[in-house]
Amino acid sequence: MKPVHVGLLGLGTVGGGTFTVLARNAEEIARRAGRPIRVSVAADTNLARAREITNGACRITEDAFAVVEDPEVDVVVELIGGYGIARDLVRQAIENGKHVVTANKALLAVHGNEIFAAAREKGVTVAFEAAVAGGIPIIKALREGLAANRIEWVAGIINGTTNFILSEMRDKALPFADVLAEAQRLGYAEADPTFDIEGIDAAHKATLMAAIAFGIPIQFDKAYVEGITKLEAVDIKYAEQLGYRIKLLGITRRRADGVELRVHPTLVPARRLIANVEGAMNAVLVKADAVGATLYYGKGAGAEPTASAVIADLVDVARTAATDPHNRVPHLAFQPDQLHDLSVLPIAEARTSFYLRLTVEDKPGVLADITRILADQEISIDAMLQREPNEGEGETDIIILTHECREKQAETAIHGIEALAAVRGNVIRLRLESLQ
């Protein structure tokens, strides 16, 4: 059977892993795909590295544009990343009638609608399993495995770097900066680590999952994004005392009036499986009406785990390239003319529970004033913790967990509480999800 010819763009961590796994498992992969999948040409700006990885098994070039123009290439695998040259290469590959496999979540979260429209016009596939949660086949699960369901919400630990940082801070009481340096050394972090720690990488991935889960266009600009840089170790400790772990979650939830799409540090009950996902591991919890809750766990980054997803897409392309282009699995799961214009809600309309930490003067009536303000906003208290004040200190920390309310109610209450004379400084506010 005629092989599928691949043009590989980028031989970094994931590109190198893809080359290695394709070579190592060539026979098994061909048995699955129905024909061999062969890298014909690989492009990298570092030719010495390219030579070392490919070892004469394929052509190499510094010119990525030559690959997308190469008549022998059936599928372009884009593993360069970013919105710059990668966007031009993907657009040109589609224009030239080539299928595309990419791990580039940033590109798809920002330009996905335009890229998928171009691909539909040309009758080619753009596959992106590796863009979300690395080796975990979450795109396939949402798009195909759960196709019978009305999906209610998706909550995921979808950035290994931040999960590693939070785990190390909690377990070893290490400072943020030291753990970040270690994550970079281990190769988990993005080229620009602010994408990890400010929640942007997780928001790219959550945006793609929201589109596929609910059949809406990709709307990264509407996502609420809050990273872990302002998180304080003391809140990790108090959360633990109350039976919670803090995780950076990407959450998307269908509501009657729209879709919530948000990334932020979140208190999660410690007894939930997802709360026990530690280190650089990823996990995605999906709640759907027919199947209930399903949890997907695995490595969200790294050479071979991500290569596993890239190659699964290559096998899909090999299997479906010959089928009717109008009946392929749609890029965003739903038929393109069936996407809903259900709006992504502003964060003020999101509904969640809250963890509030405030430092107050230790005197009568303070708690009564605080609970009155919460009651005025119809916010119900779920649990409370008061640190024993140190001798002669005159002030103490109060931690309040609320029941679910709208973000704007919480904001109003927080402003009211901060205005009380007995309250020192700002109220620390974290969101909490029971994930039931």
Ligand code: HSE
């Ligand atoms: N920087 C990402 C992470 C890698 O830490 O999970 C894969 O997207």
